[in-house]
Amino acid sequence: MPNFKSYDYNQTAMVVINFEEQLQPNTFEYTLHHLISNRLDLSAFNDKYKNDKGGRSAYDPAVLLKIILFAYSKGITSSREIMWSCETNIIFKALSCDSVPHYTTIASFVSSYPDAIEAVFEQVLLVCYQEGLLGNELFAIDGCKMPSNAAKEWSGTFKELKQKKHKIGKQLKHCIKEHKKCDRRRSDEKERAKRLAQSIETLDKAHKKIDEFLKTESPRKGQGKQQKEVKSNITDNESCKVKTNKGVIQGYNGVAAVDKKHQIIIDAQAFGEGQEYHTLKPVLESIKDRYERLDISDDIYKDDVIVTADTGFSNEDNNQYLIDEAINGYIPDNQFRSRDPRYKGQKDKYGKRHQDTKIGIKEVIPSSEFTFNLKKKSCVCPAGNAMWLRDEKKMSEGKLKLSFEGNLTDCRHCDIKEQCMRNPASADHRKGNGRQVSKTFTVKPTATDWMKKRVDSPYGKQVYGHRMSVVEPVFGNIGTNKGLNRFSLRSKAKVQGQWRLFCMVHNIEKVMRYGEMEKERAQKVA
Numbered sequence: 038m039p040n041f042k043s044y045d046y047n048q049t050a051m052v053v054i055n056f057e058e059q060l061q062p063n064t065f066e067y068t069l070h071h072l073i074s075n076r077l078d079l080s081a082f083n084d085k086y087k088n089d090k091g092g093r094s095a096y097d098p099a100v101l102l103k104i105i106l107f108a109y110s111k112g113i114t115s116s117r118e119i120m121w122s123c124e125t126n127i128i129f130k131a132l133s134c135d136s137v138p139h140y141t142t143i144a145s146f147v148s149s150y151p152d153a154i155e156a157v158f159e160q161v162l163l164v165c166y167q168e169g170l171l172g173n174e175l176f177a178i179d180g181c182k183m184p185s186n187a188a189k190e191w192s193g194t195f196k197e198l199k200q201k202k203h204k205i206g207k208q209l210k211h212c213i214k215e216h217k218k219c220d221r222r223r224s225d226e227k228e229r230a231k232r233l234a235q236s237i238e239t240l241d242k243a244h245k246k247i248d249e250f251l252k253t254e255s256p257r258k259g260q261g262k263q264q265k266e267v268k269s270n271i272t273d274n275e276s277c278k279v280k281t282n283k284g285v286i287q288g289y290n291g292v293a294a295v296d297k298k299h300q301i302i303i304d305a306q307a308f309g310e311g312q313e314y315h316t317l318k319p320v321l322e323s324i325k326d327r328y329e330r331l332d333i334s335d336d337i338y339k340d341d342v343i344v345t346a347d348t349g350f351s352n353e354d355n356n357q358y359l360i361d362e363a364i365n366g367y368i369p370d371n372q373f374r375s376r377d378p379r380y381k382g383q384k385d386k387y388g389k390r391h392q393d394t395k396i397g398i399k400e401v402i403p404s405s406e407f408t409f410n411l412k413k414k415s416c417v418c419p420a421g422n423a424m425w426l427r428d429e430k431k432m433s434e435g436k437l438k439l440s441f442e443g444n445l446t447d448c449r450h451c452d453i454k455e456q457c458m459r460n461p462a463s464a465d466h467r468k469g470n471g472r473q474v475s476k477t478f479t480v481k482p483t484a485t486d487w488m489k490k491r492v493d494s495p496y497g498k499q500v501y502g503h504r505m506s507v508v509e510p511v512f513g514n515i516g517t518n519k520g521l522n523r524f525s526l527r528s529k530a531k532v533q534g535q536w537r538l539f540c541m542v543h544n545i546e547k548v549m550r551y552g553e554m555e556k557e558r559a560q561k562v563a
Contacts, residue, residue, distance in 0.1 A: 059131035065110050066128050068549040073099050077160050081153035096138050101146045102157070103132040109542045112520030116140035116147075148526050151534035158305065158537045161544050163331050165301045168552035172298025173337065175500070177507035178320055178346040180290040180313050181516065182281050185524040185532060187273035189287035194266050195256045202247040209240040246271060260315040267311075273527040275309045289524055291536045292316050294324055295508045299547050302511060303327070305540040307524070307533040313349035317368075318358055338364045345504045348373070353433055356484035367500050369492040370485060376493055399459045404474045409439070411478045416441040418472065420451050427473065435483040443471030514546075515539050 060067045073079070082098035107129065108119045120140040122129040165171055193201060212233050219230040250271045257274065259267045270276055270287060278285055290313065294304040304324050308316045321344065328337045338344075344359075344366040351368045359366040374380045407424075408417040416424040416439070428440040448454055448464040448471035455461050463469040479486060491497045515521050521539050524532045 054127070054130075056131040056134060059127055063549070065546060065549055066107055066132060068552075069103055069106055069110075069545055070132060072161070072164065072545065072548070073103055076164055077157060079153075079157065081156040082150055084153075085149065096136065096142060098146070098150075098153075100133050100136060101138060101143065104129055104138070105143065105147060106538065106542050106545065107132055109519055109521075109539055110546070112518070114520060114525065116144040119143050147535060147538065148531045151530040151537075154534040154537050154541075158541050159327060159331060161541050161548075162301070162303060162327070163333075164548060164552075165299075165544055166331070166333055168548055170299040170301050170547055170551055171296050171303070171333075173296065173334070173340065173342055175297040175343040175345065175503060175507065176294050176303065176324065177297065177504045178292065178294045178317065178344065178350065179504075179508040179512070180292040180308075180316065180349070181512045182279045182286065182288060182290045183521070183523050184286040184288040185273060185276045186527050187270050187276050187287050189270075189278055189285065191271040192268045192278055192287060194268055195251065198247055198251060198269070198271070202244060202251070205240055205244045205247070209237065209244055212237045212240060260310055260312070275529040276527075276532075277309045277311050279311045289529070289532050289536075290316065291524075292320055293508065293511060293540060294320055295511050297503060297507045299551050300507060300511055301544055301547055302540040305533075305537045307529055307536045309529055313347075314352045314355055317346060317350045317355045321358075321362075321364065338362060341365055343367065343500055345501055347504065351485075351488070353483060353485050356488045360484055360487065366488075367492055367497055368488060369501060370489065373489070373492050376489075377498070401459055402453070402457045404476060407441075407474050407476075409476050409478075411437075411439075411480075414439060416474065416476075418443055418447075418474075419457070420447070420453055422447040422451070424471075424474070428475075432477055433483075435479055435481045435486075436477055437480050438475055438477045440473065440475040442473045445469060445471050448472055511543060514543055519543075 060070050079098045079102065086095055088095060104119060104123060108114070108122065113119055113122065117140045119129075120137060120143060123133050123137045216230060216233040216237060219226045219233065250269075254269065254274060256266045257269045258264045268278055273287075276287055276289055278287055279290060289307045289309055290311075291305070291307050292313070293302050295301065296303050304320055304327065306316070306320060306323065308319075310316065321338075325337055328334045334340060342365065344364055346366075346368045348369055348371045351370045355368065356366075358364075359368075402419055406419045410416070414426055414429070416426075418424055422443060424441040424443045426439060427442040428438075430438045430440070432438050443451075445464060448458065451457065451464075454464060454472075457472050458464065464471060492501060519539055519542060524535055526532050526535055
């Protein structure tokens with residue numbers, strides 16, 4: 038039998054540890070420790086501390102920022118788990134100098150300093166610029182929609198919330214009535230009475246919660262020109278309902294602008310609007326102001342930097358804004374693929390993307406087979422019959438929509454009505470309708486037409502081809518590697534602070550891998 042030395046994992050040991058030596062060069066924790074200790078100014082956190090003349094001493098913001106950013110880099114988002122790591126993990130102990138902040142202190146730090154977090158985010162961006170990580174040639178903008186700490190069941194217009202309040206009130210009255218009927222002398226009635234009492238308490242809280250919200254808040258308006266009412270949320274009224282590939286969620290859209298050279302995030306904001314096109318202008322203005330504030334460029338867009346974003350950011354107002362501000366932007370509309378000859382046979386090869394939505398709907402002769410004349414405002418159907426002008430509507434600046442309908446007698450006796458009409462039998466009725474078709478004309482060139490020409494050009498296609506490879510890996514790193522799949526805070530300011538912390542982790546990783554000064558420092562230490 039071999040003779041091995043005995044060992045026991047279930048034991049404790051007194052070990053002399055130098056915390057500085059645990060932070061090895063060329064690691065994220067080493068770069069994080071060096072940046073915060075030597076290159077970042079954290080005085081923005083000091084304003085809320087009022088214990089200089091008395092009171093208990095507080096944890097240094099540098100310590101809290103180090104352990105939080107390191108935890109985020111490892112996919113740890115829970116404040117309790119960060120606290121536990123400070124007790125058991127040697128790297129956390131080294132970064133915190135063997136201090137163990139309470140989880141409430143950690144959670145409060147993340148949610149209480151959104152402005153200070155923005156200041157630190159800008160300083161990290163300046164370090165990236167000093168390290169030569171910014172190319173300032175192409176910026177890619179995109180959004181990442183994630184749920185927040187609010188349930189969509191508590192969303193609705195004020196009319197819907199009043200109806201919900203009335204419904205809960207009726208249920209509450211019914212439960213109170215049934216509770217009074219219970220004979221508590223019987224054992225089965227005691228259990229029922231207990232359940233009813235719990236239901237009454239829950240319903241009463243919900244009723245008061247809605248009632249208080251309706252009394253103190255006003256209806257939330259959308260970002261459109263008509264300022265229509267949108268759904269409010271009782272829990273977090275700055276969040277919104279957004280559509281994702283996993284369904285409708287209640288949350289925020291974390292928008293990031295990324296520099297192409299090393300995928301550095303140059304701007305990070307959270308928005309509580311469902312549509313992305315409302316976010317383009319604030320992001321572009323924020324980038325311009327930040328670059329001027331950091332003395333990187335007086336006007337970055339005059340340096341002919343390229344700005345690209347996906348189709349969700351495209352509309353007439355945004356395209357006009359790019360023209361007015363002389364921004365070299367490439368933002369395609371949602372039909373740009375259909376105009377690209379490279380995708381001409383895609384539907385025949387792979388089928389339509391949303392086949393389930395058209396189950397049971399008859400395919401008819403498309404409007405492209407009809408002959409339209411804008412000057413005469415006329416239309417001729419594939420059978421050669423003239424159609425009458427049913428409606429004329431101005432859609433937007435430079436756009437005119439003409440709607441036509443076939444004469445009932447022509448459609449009734451037409452040889453191809455079975456292929457042309459979804460319900461050919463309607464033409465046989467006296468009060469039926471002929472085939473209806475419409476077309477939108479461009480009366481004068483618009484900003485959207487200007488953008489279409491740019492995106493459809495060979496150079497525009499080449500430029501837009503870089504967008505996905507620039508911004509999508511950033512979201513993959515933050516979402517998959519760092520584990521951010523939902524925002525745990527409430528209100529736009531707090532969510533934006535959390536979003537910037539994760540984006541800061543991404544940028545510090547880039548400094549660790551590609552920063553020349555950091556590499557030289559790490560080599561000297563090693």
